[in-house]
Amino acid sequence: MLTVYGVPGWGSAISEVMLTLAEIPYQFENVDGFDVPGPQQETLLAMNPLCQVPTIKLDDGSIMTETAAVALIILDKRPDLAPAEGTAERQQFWRLLIWLVANVYPTFTYADYPERWVQEAPQQLRENCVAYRKFLYVWLDGQLQATPYAFGETLTLLDIYICIVRTWGPRHAWFAENTPRITAIADAVCALPSLQTVLRNNDII
Ligand SMILES: N[C@@H](CCC(=O)N[C@@H](CS)C(=O)NCC(=O)O)C(=O)O
Structure with a gap:
C-alpha cells in the first residue's frame, strides 16, 4: 500500500482526497513539524530534497512528489476522473x-x-x-x-x-x-x- 507523508489540511490533503475519490488505498504518515529541524524534517528530507508535502512512497518503494504528478498517476488508473x-x-x-x-x-x-x-x-x-x-x-x-x-x-x-x-x-x-x-x-x-x-x-x- 502506498504511504502519503503529510500534515492534515496541508498539500498532502490534495493527494489524500484524490486517492480517496479514486478508491486507491493508502496509509497516512503525519509529519507535522517537518518545516523546522527535527526528526520529521529528517524523514521527509531523506525522501524529498525539497522537504515538502505531499511526499508519497509508492508500492514499489519509489518516491513520488508533486500534486499534479500524483493526479496524473491516479488518472492512469481512473481515467473517468478527467x-x-x-x-x-x-x-x-x-x-x-x-x-x-x-x-x-x-x-x-x-x-x-x-x-x-x-x-x-x-x-x-x-x-x-x-x-x-x-x-x-x-x-x-x-x-x-x-x-x-x-x-x-x-x-x-x-x-x-x-x-x-x-x-x-x-x-x-x-x-x-x-x-x-x-x-x-x-x-x-x-x-x-x-x-x-x-x-x-x-x-x-
Ligand atoms: N509543487 C508541490 C508543492 C508542494 C508544497 O509546496 N507543499 C507545501 C505545503 S502545502 C510545503 O510542503 N511547504 C513547505 C516548504 O515549501 O518548505 C506540489 O504540487 O506538491
Missing part, C-alpha cells in the same frame, strides 16, 4: 491543473517562508505574493463557467484541487466574496458523501 478524451474540456483540464501548480503553488512557497528568500523585506514579499495569488484566483474563477463542477456534471480531479485550496489563504470569506464559482465548486465537493471522512480528517469541513 473529462473524456478528445473533448475541449479535457484540454482545459490539463491547462488548469498545470496552471494551478505552476502559478498558484509557488506563491505559498514564497509567502509561507518569506524570510528564506529575502532578509530585508520579508513582509513585503509575503504581501506581494498574497496579492498575486488573489489576482490568480480571480482569473481562475472567470474560467469556471460550468456547474456543479469545473467541467459540469463530471467530477474531476481539478475539483478536488479547487476544494482544498479554497481552505488556504486568503481563506473562505475572501473566496466567498470574490470568487463565487470556486466557492460553489468547493462546496459541491465538500458535500460528497464518500469524501466526508477524509475531508474531516484534514479540517476541510
Whole structure:
C-alpha cells in the first residue's frame, strides 16, 4: 500500500482526497513539524530534497512528489476522473491543473517562508505574493463557467484541487466574496458523501 507523508489540511490533503475519490488505498504518515529541524524534517528530507508535502512512497518503494504528478498517476488508473478524451474540456483540464501548480503553488512557497528568500523585506514579499495569488484566483474563477463542477456534471480531479485550496489563504470569506464559482465548486465537493471522512480528517469541513 502506498504511504502519503503529510500534515492534515496541508498539500498532502490534495493527494489524500484524490486517492480517496479514486478508491486507491493508502496509509497516512503525519509529519507535522517537518518545516523546522527535527526528526520529521529528517524523514521527509531523506525522501524529498525539497522537504515538502505531499511526499508519497509508492508500492514499489519509489518516491513520488508533486500534486499534479500524483493526479496524473491516479488518472492512469481512473481515467473517468478527467473529462473524456478528445473533448475541449479535457484540454482545459490539463491547462488548469498545470496552471494551478505552476502559478498558484509557488506563491505559498514564497509567502509561507518569506524570510528564506529575502532578509530585508520579508513582509513585503509575503504581501506581494498574497496579492498575486488573489489576482490568480480571480482569473481562475472567470474560467469556471460550468456547474456543479469545473467541467459540469463530471467530477474531476481539478475539483478536488479547487476544494482544498479554497481552505488556504486568503481563506473562505475572501473566496466567498470574490470568487463565487470556486466557492460553489468547493462546496459541491465538500458535500460528497464518500469524501466526508477524509475531508474531516484534514479540517476541510
Ligand atoms: N509543487 C508541490 C508543492 C508542494 C508544497 O509546496 N507543499 C507545501 C505545503 S502545502 C510545503 O510542503 N511547504 C513547505 C516548504 O515549501 O518548505 C506540489 O504540487 O506538491
